[in-house]
Amino acid sequence: MELRDSVGIITGASSGIGWAAARRLSEAGAKLVVTARRREILDQLLGELSAEGVAVAGDIADPALPQQLIDAAVGRFGRLDFVFSNAGIMNIGTVDEIDDAAMTTMIRVNCEAAVRLAYAALRVFKPQGRGDLITTSSILGLKVRPGVAVYAGTKYAIEAMSESLRMELAGTGVRVMVIEPGYTATELQSHWTDEQKVPLKAMRRPVQPDDIARAVQFMLEQPDHVVIPRLLMLPMEQTL
Numbered sequence: 099m100e101l102r103d104s105v106g107i108i109t110g111a112s113s114g115i116g117w118a119a120a121r122r123l124s125e126a127g128a129k130l131v132v133t134a135r136r137r138e139i140l141d142q143l144l145g146e147l148s149a150e151g152v153a154v155a156g157d158i159a160d161p162a163l164p165q166q167l168i169d170a171a172v173g174r175f176g177r178l179d180f181v182f183s184n185a186g187i188m189n190i191g192t193v194d195e196i197d198d199a200a201m202t203t204m205i206r207v208n209c210e211a212a213v214r215l216a217y218a219a220l221r222v223f224k225p226q227g228r229g230d231l232i233t234t235s236s237i238l239g240l241k242v243r244p245g246v247a248v249y250a251g252t253k254y255a256i257e258a259m260s261e262s263l264r265m266e267l268a269g270t271g272v273r274v275m276v277i278e279p280g281y282t283a284t285e286l287q288s289h290w291t292d293e294q295k296v297p298l299k300a301m302r303r304p305v306q307p308d309d310i311a312r313a314v315q316f317m318l319e320q321p322d323h324v325v326i327p328r329l330l331m332l333p334m335e336q337t338l
C-alpha cells in the first residue's frame with residue numbers, strides 16, 4: 099500500500115507503540131484518526147503529526163467507539179485504508195495476587211474491544227475490496243509463562259481471530275495481520291510491582307516503540323499480492 103494520502107485509524111495512540119506509529123505513519127503521508135482516553139495527550143500528538151489528523155477521545159471498550167472512529171475517518175477524509183488496533187493493558191499476577199476486576203477489564207479492552215473494531219473495519223474493507231487490519235498481539239500470544247495467564251489468553255485470542263479472518267478474507271484484497279512485540283519500552287508495565295519487573299530489568303536494551311512502528315509501516319507498505327500475517331520483534335536479550 100502507498101501510505102501517502104492513505105487514511106488510517108490508530109488506537110492506543112496516546113502512548114508507547116500507538117504514539118510512535120502515529121508519528122511514523124503520518125510522516126509517511128497517512129492521514130490519521132487517533133484515539134485513546136486521554137484527550138489532552140491526543141491533542142498534543144496532533145501537533146506533532148506531519149499529515150492531517152483527527153483525535154477522537156474515548157474508551158475503546160465502549161461498543162459505540164469503533165463506528166465513531168470509522169465515521170470520523172470517512173467523514174473527514176472520505177475513505178478508510180487501514181486500522182492499527184493497538185490499545186491494550188497488561189495486568190498480571192499469580193492466583194493469589196491478581197485482582198478479578200483488573201482481569202475482566204483487560205479481557206474487555208484487549209479482546210472484546212479488539213474483536214469489535216476488527217469486525218467493524220472488515221465490514222468496510224470487504225465491500226471496497228481493499229484494506230489492512232493490523233492488531234497488536236505479543237510474544238505472549240505465541241507462548242506463555244507463569245503469572246501471565248489472562249493477558250496471554252487475550253493475545254492468544256487475537257492470534258486465533260486474526261489468522262481465521264485472514265483465511266476467510268484471502269483473495270478479497272483485505273489483509274489481516276498481527277504484530278507481536280517482545281518487551282518494548284512503554285508505559286504498559288509501569289504499574290507492575292518491583293518483583294514483577296525483575297525479568298524486564300534483565301533486558302537492558304528493550305525494543306523501542308519506533309522499532310515496532312517501523313515494522314507496522316513495513317507490513318502496510320507491502321505490495322498488494324503479499325501479506326505478512328504475523329511479525330515477531332524481540333529485544334536481542336529476550337530469551338522467552
Ligand SMILES: NC(=O)c1ccc[n+]([C@@H]2O[C@H](COP(=O)([O-])OP(=O)(O)OC[C@H]3O[C@@H](n4cnc5c(N)ncnc54)[C@H](OP(=O)(O)O)[C@@H]3O)[C@@H](O)[C@H]2O)c1
Nearest residue numbers: 110112113114115134135136158186236281282284285286
Ligand atoms: N510494551 C510491551 O512490552 C508490549 C509487548 C507486547 C505487546 N504489547 C502490546 O502493545 C500494545 C500497546 O501497548 P504499549 O506497550 O504501547 O503500552 P502503553 O504505552 O501503556 O499504551 C497503551 C495505549 O492503550 C490505550 N488504552 C488503554 N486502555 C484503554 C481504553 N480502555 N480505552 C482506550 N484506550 C486505552 C492507552 O491510552 P489511554 O490511557 O490514554 O486510554 C495507551 O494509548 C498493547 O496492545 C500491548 O498489549 C506491548
